[in-house]
Amino acid sequence: MHLDPLVLSRLQFAWVVAFHILLPAFTVGLASYIAVLEGMHFVTKKEIYFRISVFWTKIFAISFGMGVVSGIVMPFQFGTNWSRYADATANILSPLLGYEGLTAFFLEASFLGVLLFGRHLVPRWAHFVAALMVALGTLLSTFWILSANSWMQTPAGFKMVDGRFFPTDWLAIIFNPSFPYRFSHNVTGFYITTGFVVIAVGAYLIRQKKFTEEGRVMFSMTFWLLSVLVPLQIVLGDMHGLNTFKYQPAKLAAIEAHWSPERRAPLTLFAIPDQKDETNHDVIEVPLLGSIILTHDLNGEVPGLKQFPADQRAPVAIPFFSFRIMVGLGFLMLGVIMLSWWLRLRHRLFEAHWFLRLCQWFAPIGFITVIAGWVTTEVGRQPWTVYGLLRTANSVSPSLTGFDVILSLIGYMLVYIIIFPVGIILMARVVRKGPLEAAKREPIEGGQPRAPVITPPEYNPHGH
Amino acid sequence: MVIDFVPLWTLILGAAVFFYVLLDGFDLGVGILYGFAPDRASRSLIMNSISPVWDGNETWLILGSVGLFAAFPLAFAIIIPAVYFPILIMLLALIFRGVAFEFHFRDAPHVTVWDRAFSIGSGVATFAQGIVLGAFIQGFNVAGRKFIGSSFDCFTPFSLFTGLALVFGYGLLGAGWLILKTEGELQKRSRQQGRICFIGVVIAVGIVSLWTPLMDHDIARRWFSLPNIFYLTPVPIITLLLAFFEWRSLNNQSEVAPFIWAIGLFLMSYLGIAISLFPMIVPHHFTLWEAASAPETQAFLIVGTLFLLPIILMYSAWSYWVFRGKVQSDVGYH
Known part of the structure; x- marks a missing residue:
């Protein structure tokens, strides 16, 4: 069997980044949620927000730690497997990654410690500020990483000399054409991902009947938030699509498995794309809807893959299906949100057991959607690492053999297959113990300085 | 006029790498010694001694690798693929070790598994870093702007030896840390372990100091030609003095x-390597200036670095200050 270092390196990158992205997808939203809870506690002085905040802070600590260890792997990937990419793009991308590293380090060094163990060492407002700063830090990290990622999709502000990129305009590089859309679409997606986890945990707590009050606050509050965010996300997704249409037509054509350019194009709901014969099989489509959605115009022309040379097309089936998974799950989320409106109107939001159970099942939906979206945008960019300018095939380290990469891929697979489930089990344990237990006496842990947490005088869990 | 940022970036990156070696060095060393602790009580004391600081220490690795990518990308693009497997082994070991550290406290039924993962992970990560160091000193097979050798080139007798040497080196740092942070039996045992590691370090540094100039004419010329030999003689003399002080302190009550x-x-060993190789960042092939990124790139990143790095340093120092003094077994853990 022939082992291709290029294919294997791509698999390896997909593997390590797919696992890594799960953690920011969760922690970015959770950090903001904790900041909101701290703010509510600070303003209303109600203890319930405090208990919920402590509970989620414990879970945040575990996932943040896992995010850090799986994040250390990432910058090394550029060197070990993608050294020619590194050599070509370093002048542009390295400061963006550098600022991400500095921001993350700065956040971890200064405010995470206060958030995790400083509750009784600093005044309330300072703790609230720390929570805000941690949330801001996660957003800044996302900002820089997505700026770098967007630049690879829609490069701007550079000149090329001898096959290498040199910066000419930093603002144009950072705020490249797809960045504002990708950033808002991602952050909203991360918030929604966290939201569905919080809802699932809330539903679990209500059904357990032990921490009903906490469960209800989580459940109700988050449904209000998602009532805004999920529809907003659909609008943002549409805008992001228009941006792709403008700057990456070949990618858009691949996502839609659209072979020939046409006006009044149909929307393909399902098909089996055939890359070789440049056609689709078993097609289910809605007339005219393609042009309406993609161009917002009944007569709008949708690009086709045949407009681009065969060696400049993405592997159509992958972005085609992953995009449909993402959109399908998005509308499924909207369905759940609408159910919550209906139940709320009938005052049965916390009583309908089938709905609580359903919400528990929906806990991982955001993660799956994020991964599907990520696959769409990254595979859709192929065969380029820097869209239209640097081929993936010319990015891989020249010294690697297939044997080298299969060894490393197996290594990453084994370690992640052990580590991630154990992490999830440990977080599930925190959930099972419930908020009361979490707030009671245990020190707040994480990869951080620990100090005993003293039970606040105003809070007595046993009521005596 | 364009300012030359290369000297400044050399200093920053050099400092970042040294901080990493020092800080994660001692906690990796503590991890190695952890495997030799006889009982539960001393094991939890040892772990408590590094728990507040270890992950901050490890973050320097990210700053170091991103810093190399940003300031000297050509070196990054040549060196990192050349040490493909040591980097892989180091990363996997560090992940395992880090996670073992966290899970150790939450997963009581499997505590021995995580204990073992922590200690073996620390040792393996150290050994892999030592191989990277040895391979770096030996140099790489380069054509144009690419590494063209095999991914197994980095495993040489010399690099395996530097791997072993670093295990003793980090062990010595770790023992020093434990002597500082513990008392009684545990401290006594750490002194004993420190003495063993010290002997290993002395032998290893001696052998590397002879092996390197024998292997590499440029390095031999750097040290032994006139007038360099006069300027550089203090380096081995100071090192010997330090070794003498170290041995004495391991044997008295300090x-x-x-x-x-x-x-x-x-610090002296680090300085020795720097003197041997300067101004090359890819030995025999590229100088710091040749491997540097565009001046605009270096300028753009230096602004934020000069602002954030001092704050990060101050915070790090402060967190060590907060957790000063002897470690207690009952604080923080359960």
Whole structure:
């Protein structure tokens, strides 16, 4: 069997980044949620927000730690497997990654410690500020990483000399054409991902009947938030699509498995794309809807893959299906949100057991959607690492053999297959113990300085 | 006029790498010694001694690797693929070790598994870093702007030896840290372990100091030609003095000195490597200036670095200050 270092390196990158992205997808939203809870506690002085905040802070600590260890792997990937990419793009991308590293380090060094163990060492407002700063830090990290990622999709502000990129305009590089859309679409997606986890945990707590009050606050509050965010996300997704249409037509054509350019194009709901014969099989489509959605115009022309040379097309089936998974799950989320409106109107939001159970099942939906979206945008960019300018095939380290990469891929697979489930089990344990237990006496842990947490005088869990 | 940022970036990156070696060095060393602790009580004391600081220490690795990518990308693009497997092994070991550290406290039924993962992970990560160091000193097979050798080139007798040497080196730092942070039996045992590691370090540094100039004419000329030999003689003399102080402090009652002199020994070894290789960042092929990124790139990143790095340093120092003094077994853990 022939082992291709290029294919294997791509698999390896997909593997390590797919696992890594799960953690920011969760922690970015959770950090903001904790900041909101701290703010509510600070303003209303109600203890319930405090208990919920402590509970989620414990879970945040575990996932943040896992995010850090799986994040250390990432910058090394550029060197070990993608050294020619590194050599070509370093002048542009390295400061963006550098600022991400500095921001993350700065956040971890200064405010995470206060958030995790400083509750009784600093005044309330300072703790609230720390929570805000941690949330801001996660957003800044996302900002820089997505700026770098967007630049690879829609490069701007550079000149090329001898096959290498040199910066000419930093603002144009950072705020490249797809960045504002990708950033808002991602952050909203991360918030929604966290939201569905919080809802699932809330539903679990209500059904357990032990921490009903906490469960209800989580459940109700988050449904209000998602009532805004999920529809907003659909609008943002549409805008992001228009941006792709403008700057990456070949990618858009691949996502839609659209072979020939046409006006009044149909929307393909399902098909089996055939890359070789440049056609689709078993097609289910809605007339005219393609042009309406993609161009917002009944007569709008949708690009086709045949407009681009065969060696400049993405592997159509992958972005085609992953995009449909993402959109399908998005509308499924909207369905759940609408159910919550209906139940709320009938005052049965916390009583309908089938709905609580359903919400528990929906806990991982955001993660799956994020991964599907990520696959769409990254595979859709192929065969380029820097869209239209640097081929993936010319990015891989020249010294690697297939044997080298299969060894490393197996290594990453084994370690992640052990580590991630154990992490999830440990977080599930925190959930099972419930908020009361979490707030009671245990020190707040994480990869951080620990100090005993003293039970606040105003809070007595046993009521005596 | 364009300012030359290369000297400044050399200093920053050099400092970042040294901080990493020193800080994660001692906690990796503590991890290695952890495997030799006889009972549960001393094991939890040992772990508590590094728990507040270890992940901050490890973050320097990210700053170091991103810093190399940003300031000297050509070196990054040549060196990192050349040490493909040592980097892989180091990363996997560090992940395992880090996670073992966290899970150790939450997963009581499997505590021995995580204990073992923590200690073996620390040792393996150290050994892999030592191989990277040895391979770096030996140099790589380069054509144009690419590494063209095999991914297995980096495993040589020399690099395996530097791997072993670093295990003793980090062990010495770790023992110094434990002498500083513990008392009684545990401290006594750490002194004994420190002495063993010290002997290993002395032998290893001696052999590397002879092996390197024998292997590499440029390095031999750097040290032994006139007039360099006069300027550079203080380096081995100071190292020998430090070694003498280290040995003496390991054998008397001082609690701070073993750690301090061990840092001194590391600093001198680091300086020795820098003197041997300067101004090359890819030995025999590219100087710091040739491997540097565009001046605009270096300028753009230096702004934020000069602002954030001092704050990060101050915070790090402060967190060490907060957790100063002897470690207690009952604080924080359960």
